[in-house]
Amino acid sequence: MKHLNMVVIAALVALICCGNAYALQLIYPLDGTYVTKSNYLIVKGGTDPLLSGLTIEINGIKSDIIDVSPEVYRNAFGDMLVVEPSFDPGENQIVVEGYLGAERMSTVKATIFYQDRFDVASPAGFTREIFHDPVREQPCAGCHNMTPSLADLASPEARQNPCGSCHARMLNKAHVHGPAGVYECTYCHDVDSTPNKYQARPGDASLCMECHEDKLEEYRKSAFVHGPIDAGLCMVCHDPHASSEPSQLVMPAYDLCASCHARVVDEPHVTRGSVGKKHPIKGVINPAGNGEDLSCASCHDPHSGASSAMFRWGLSSRFALCAKCHNK
Ligand code: HEC
Ligand code: HEC
Ligand code: HEC
Ligand code: HEC
Ligand code: HEC
Ligand code: HEC
Ligand code: HEC
Ligand code: HEC
Numbered sequence: 001m002k003h004l005n006m007v008v009i010a011a012l013v014a015l016i017c018c019g020n021a022y023a024l025q026l027i028y029p030l031d032g033t034y035v036t037k038s039n040y041l042i043v044k045g046g047t048d049p050l051l052s053g054l055t056i057e058i059n060g061i062k063s064d065i066i067d068v069s070p071e072v073y074r075n076a077f078g079d080m081l082v083v084e085p086s087f088d089p090g091e092n093q094i095v096v097e098g099y100l101g102a103e104r105m106s107t108v109k110a111t112i113f114y115q116d117r118f119d120v121a122s123p124a125g126f127t128r129e130i131f132h133d134p135v136r137e138q139p140c141a142g143c144h145n146m147t148p149s150l151a152d153l154a155s156p157e158a159r160q161n162p163c164g165s166c167h168a169r170m171l172n173k174a175h176v177h178g179p180a181g182v183y184e185c186t187y188c189h190d191v192d193s194t195p196n197k198y199q200a201r202p203g204d205a206s207l208c209m210e211c212h213e214d215k216l217e218e219y220r221k222s223a224f225v226h227g228p229i230d231a232g233l234c235m236v237c238h239d240p241h242a243s244s245e246p247s248q249l250v251m252p253a254y255d256l257c258a259s260c261h262a263r264v265v266d267e268p269h270v271t272r273g274s275v276g277k278k279h280p281i282k283g284v285i286n287p288a289g290n291g292e293d294l295s296c297a298s299c300h301d302p303h304s305g306a307s308s309a310m311f312r313w314g315l316s317s318r319f320a321l322c323a324k325c326h327n328k
Helices: 002-018 071-077 134-140 164-171 205-209 213-221 253-260 262-266 318-326
Strands: 025-028 033-036 041-044 053-058 080-083 090-100 103-115
Touching (some): 025 103, 041 053
Parallel strands (some): 033 103
Antiparallel strands (some): 025 041, 053 090, 090 103
16 A cells, blocks of 8 residues: 555656656557567657667667667657567567666566467467557657548558558568558558557458459369368468568468478478489479479469369379479
8 A cells, every 4th residue: 555655646746847757668569468570669768857868678689779869860750769679479578778878767678479470379468469549649640640531541652651651661571462562551451440440351361352353263163272271361371461472471482381281391292102212392493483492382282273282283183293394
């Protein structure tokens, strides 16, 4: 009880003596939350005192003091600091320190959980971090357009689009998904959802098929459809935004297939039963490709096919498959 009183008084004193002043604050992500593929760590330095520098430490790796005192910086960003952290998958300990010159004035700490994939179960003991609720967005509204009109949202340019002013970084990858690249964010993110704005529509096959009807046709015509697709899962393999891999794959094709088919990697494949060398399944050029490495997808269609093993080129005969690379 005594302890509680002390806290209340301290808060009152702060209010009386300093008006709006606030101390160093971690704006995103909050302690005890989990985030998925999130790009940012956001700190508000506060004006009590007006800090000149900040350090960010993640899992024991600490930055130098980041100088936020130059006037040009203050004019553009006020007391906000936005950095792109490299979180490790799993639990992360965040420590932010505020400095006045070389003297440390304040410290905030948080434990968060980072997931680098969408299709994994929520971690126990952490709640989902949601940034876009009207209260948390308030401190941004002075400089960013937080109540965009439909006309604003229709702009395909990062510089003009209201989502682009903060999220352009997520598209800094070699392969960008069509609608994300032209900032049609609100095709998949609901402009009217409350209280959490911009909630994603369920990212299952039915959403994807609204624009990829040709794929739907392809599966309808095929005798065999791949397990995950039969279950309506497209995002186990594709990122809806961008990736460093072709077709926005969530990881290199070989690793992706191997993540569910470990047995194939361990056992002899393709030429099972015959003696001699194992058939390569990676590490050589695909003779039937465009100069890319051989991988699972060089022989198997990732979506569907005419045989249970879903050979490429709609083939159902093993022999015809071999001939695609070995007929010379
Ligand atoms: C004092 C003005 C100001 C305030 C307040 C402000 N920002 Fe910004 N922010 C900027 C400016 C200026 C940029 C650079 C925009 C550009 O390059 O087009 C920016 C850029 C960003 C970026 C992109 C950074 C990058 O490098 O990709 C993010 C994310 C961001 N702000 C988040 C926020 C959030 C979240 C809030 C509210 C909690 C906020 N900002 C409040 C001025 C501000
Ligand atoms: C002021 C900067 C800012 C603007 C403008 C902004 N966002 Fe965000 N948004 C963030 C930050 C910061 C996060 C959390 C960090 C992250 O996910 O990278 C976030 C998270 C999200 C999330 C994840 C769920 C959540 O609420 O945390 C979605 C979805 C999202 N934004 C969509 C949008 C869309 C769509 C637009 C345009 C209508 C938009 N954002 C505009 C800063 C912004
Ligand atoms: C093709 C549909 C699609 C488009 C277009 C799209 N998104 Fe998403 N986005 C999704 C789905 C689906 C998720 C996953 C939500 C989940 O499962 O958590 C998602 C997740 C996100 C997240 C992370 C949410 C989290 O859980 O942390 C952010 C941030 C985000 N989108 C922002 C954007 C922005 C900004 C744009 C425009 C540049 C955009 N999205 C365009 C479908 C889309
Ligand atoms: C709003 C329409 C729209 C939605 C919804 C949509 N896409 Fe796309 N998608 C496109 C467009 C446009 C392209 C670019 C087509 C092109 O460049 O040929 C594209 C391209 C792709 C590509 C790359 C094609 C290539 O040639 O490499 C993949 C993979 C893909 N989408 C998967 C998905 C998945 C998975 C979903 C569901 C999460 C989805 N799309 C939802 C419109 C959409
Ligand atoms: C098991 C992983 C996996 C799943 C699940 C998956 N894809 Fe793909 N997809 C791939 C791979 C790998 C490629 C790369 C091109 C190739 O090798 O054919 C690809 C390519 C694509 C392309 C572009 C090339 C083409 O074939 O037109 C589109 C569009 C596409 N996928 C859409 C989808 C949609 C829609 C879904 C859900 C119904 C889906 N994918 C589910 C692995 C997958
Ligand atoms: C998310 C998990 C997952 C991923 C990723 C995945 N698969 Fe599958 N795959 C399955 C499931 C589930 C089945 C159906 C059950 C079975 O027969 O093993 C299946 C079946 C198959 C089959 C048919 C097996 C048979 O019995 O004839 C082939 C071939 C195949 N996958 C190839 C691939 C290739 C190639 C990739 C990468 C492009 C891939 N898989 C990625 C889950 C996955
Ligand atoms: C050089 C061509 C080739 C490559 C590369 C290849 N496969 Fe196969 N795969 C085959 C053939 C041939 C079969 C046998 C089909 C049959 O007997 O009907 C097969 C069968 C399968 C099957 C079903 C039967 C089984 O053995 O379980 C799965 C699943 C599969 N492959 C997955 C993969 C994965 C995952 C990779 C990459 C790690 C891969 N394949 C790479 C040609 C290939
Ligand atoms: C997508 C292309 C592709 C397909 C399809 C394919 N292979 Fe291969 N295969 C290769 C490559 C690449 C090598 C390695 C050649 C090298 O090292 O020079 C190889 C090597 C081999 C070898 C070892 C030859 C040697 O030089 O030691 C045998 C045997 C073989 N393949 C049999 C098959 C059989 C049987 C099939 C059909 C079931 C098949 N391959 C389908 C690409 C393919």
